[in-house]
Amino acid sequence: MPIQFSGWETYCEKSRHLKPGQEPQKSHGYIMYHGTHKSAAATIISSGFRPSSGGTLGPGVYCSRDINKAMGYPGGCAPGDRVVFKLRVRVGKVKKIDSKSMLLMHTWHQNGYDTAWLPSPVSGMEEDCVWDPKRLTVIGIAHCTDASTKSSLESLIKKQGQVQEADGRSLDQCKGCGMHTQDKHTMEKCWCCKTSVCPFMDKHVCQKS
Incomplete structure (x- = not known):
């Protein structure tokens, strides 16, 4: 007998969408944000990030x-020209930069770390620096005041049907829940509104009253 679904919303106490002050753990994936100029946004989605040559x-x-940190970038451009990406970041081995580790502020990667984390008490608003751009995947648009640009960028994200993991495996993106997986998820019909849903979706709002 097929599983039947109606509207639902799930809650997870171990969510990896950590608050800015919580320390990231080794090898976990987290939701983060990155601000860029809208003229560069499409290229980043299609071709990936280009690491900066320097910075803090x-x-x-x-x-x-x-997200408030990302909303301020890039500096010197009009707020309406900014786009903030929602990212999934696989942090790898993380180095916390504080008063005890300032000597590693620019050499953390050479010392075996994949990501450097500067907590908010040090910088005002926390920030992370990831060495390998392949560790970042754009999964959404968190901010864009231009509705047409936002729609175009969201469509481009959806067209990126496959992502390459660090080990070279090709993963498909489920059209229902948005997860990247090797095993295709089986879509089911909501028994109430008949909308196609994925069992792995964390939220489904039934359109039928």
């Missing part, structure tokens, strides 16, 4: 779990 934490791709 040295070379790498800068992002933050604090």
Whole structure:
């Protein structure tokens, strides 16, 4: 007998969408944000990030779990020209940069770390620097005041049907839940509104009253 679904919303106490002040753990994946100019957004989605040659934490791709940090970038451009990406970041081995580790502020990667984390008490708003751009995947648009640009970028994200993991495996993106997986998820019909849903979706709002 097929499983039947109606509207639902799930809650998880161990969510990896950590608050800005919580320390990231080795090898976990987290939701983060990155601000860029809208003229560069499409290229980043299609071709990936280009690491900066320098910055507060040295070379790498800068992002933050604090969306307010990302909202200020890039500096010097009009707010309406900014796009903030929602990212999934596989942090790998993380180095916390504090008063005890300032000597590693620009050399953390050479010392075996994949990501440097600068907590908010040090910088005002927390930020992360990721050495390998392949560790970041754009999964959504968190901010864009231009509705047409936002729609175009969201369509482009959806067209990126496959992502390449670090080990070279090709993963398909489920059209229902948005997860990247090797095993295709079987879509089911909501018994109430008949919408196609994925059993792995964390939320489904039934359209039929």
